[in-house]
Amino acid sequence: MRLQSADQRPKISLALGANRSMQIGKLRIDAPAVMGILNVTPDSFSDGGRFSLRDDALRQAEAMAMAGADIIDVGGESTRPGAKHVSEQEELDRVVPVIEAICEVTDAPVSVDTSKAGVMRAAIRAGAAMINDIRALRDPGALEAAAELQRPVCLMHMQGQPRTMQDTPQYTNVTEEVRHFLAERIGICVDAGIGRDLIITDPGFGFGKSHAHNVELLANLRQLQELGQPLMVGLSRKATLGTLTGRGTDERLPASIAAAVIALMSGAVILRVHDVAATVDAVKVTQAVLETRLTQ
Numbered sequence: 001m002r003l004q005s006a007d008q009r010p011k012i013s014l015a016l017g018a019n020r021s022m023q024i025g026k027l028r029i030d031a032p033a034v035m036g037i038l039n040v041t042p043d044s045f046s047d048g049g050r051f052s053l054r055d056d057a058l059r060q061a062e063a064m065a066m067a068g069a070d071i072i073d074v075g076g077e078s079t080r081p082g083a084k085h086v087s088e089q090e091e092l093d094r095v096v097p098v099i100e101a102i103c104e105v106t107d108a109p110v111s112v113d114t115s116k117a118g119v120m121r122a123a124i125r126a127g128a129a130m131i132n133d134i135r136a137l138r139d140p141g142a143l144e145a146a147a148e149l150q151r152p153v154c155l156m157h158m159q160g161q162p163r164t165m166q167d168t169p170q171y172t173n174v175t176e177e178v179r180h181f182l183a184e185r186i187g188i189c190v191d192a193g194i195g196r197d198l199i200i201t202d203p204g205f206g207f208g209k210s211h212a213h214n215v216e217l218l219a220n221l222r223q224l225q226e227l228g229q230p231l232m233v234g235l236s237r238k239a240t241l242g243t244l245t246g247r248g249t250d251e252r253l254p255a256s257i258a259a260a261v262i263a264l265m266s267g268a269v270i271l272r273v274h275d276v277a278a279t280v281d282a283v284k285v286t287q288a289v290l291e292t293r294l295t296q
């Protein structure tokens with residue numbers, strides 16, 4: 001059964017900034033969008049070699065599209081604290097065949113979760129519609145590649161580097177420092193020729209942030225709307241939800257839904273999640289309330 005797709009859901013006017021809207025591939029972002037997470041790393045699927053990795057990934061992408069995912073985010077680099085460095089060739093070998101295969105079977109736009117200029121270029125050539133960069137285009141050549149490609153790009157805040165970022169995260173005012181960083185990156189992107197209609201921002205929950213920092217950021221998320229760009233939020237199954245509930249990674253769906261609803265109520269436009277069907281339902285409920293508020 002195909003669940004109700006995004007274009008059948010009621011629309012609301014979103015916090016996209018004055019008179020602005022965004023197009024990601026065939027998807028017009030004029031209602032909250034659900035981005036399904038597809039990790040293409042050997043530890044995320046059964047260990048059956050490269051072809052099986054591609055087929056498993058394709059099946060999961062199809063299932064997420066059927067469940068109502070508006071975007072599929074394909075990543076080949078594990079960014080967990082302590083994760084091993086992945087070479088550009090390894091990342092290309094993981095994500096390019098998967099992106100090609102997904103684009104053949106679904107219209108849902110594909111996002112590539114990468115920081116590497118070469119992977120950005122190859123992914124867009126393979127059919128990806130947007131770039132999701134946890135390093136906000138700070139790696140060598142990434143800014144130039146994104147400017148050349150002219151596709152929507154998500155700039156995420158991270159303090160430090162994945163391997164050590166959770167050792168001693170430090171802020172005087174986490175929300176203000178994240179806002180300042182993102183404003184600076186937006187300016188740098190605009191100067192490099194990336195239009196504001198292509199820029200998405202993300203506070204980067206769990207990336208160089210303590211539990212208290214994550215909670216404070218979520219409580220103050222609305223302040224990031226001042227940036228004037230669509231806001232993406234990734235809290236799905238994250239450690240901070242485990243800290244709040246005492247639950248393991250696979251038991252964090254209710255907490256993830258609560259976080260998704262709070263994010264939407266605070267102006268988030270794209271939710272990056274593992275559990276697509278459940279999040280799509282939560283979006284419908286929240287959106288109905290937001291829309292009613294707007295028209296009253």
Ligand code: 7PJ
Nearest residue numbers: 079132154156202204205233234
């Ligand atoms: C995020 C991401 C996030 C964006 C990851 C995980 C860790 N990209 N990539 N935002 N998180 N834009 O999913 O637990 O929060 S990987």
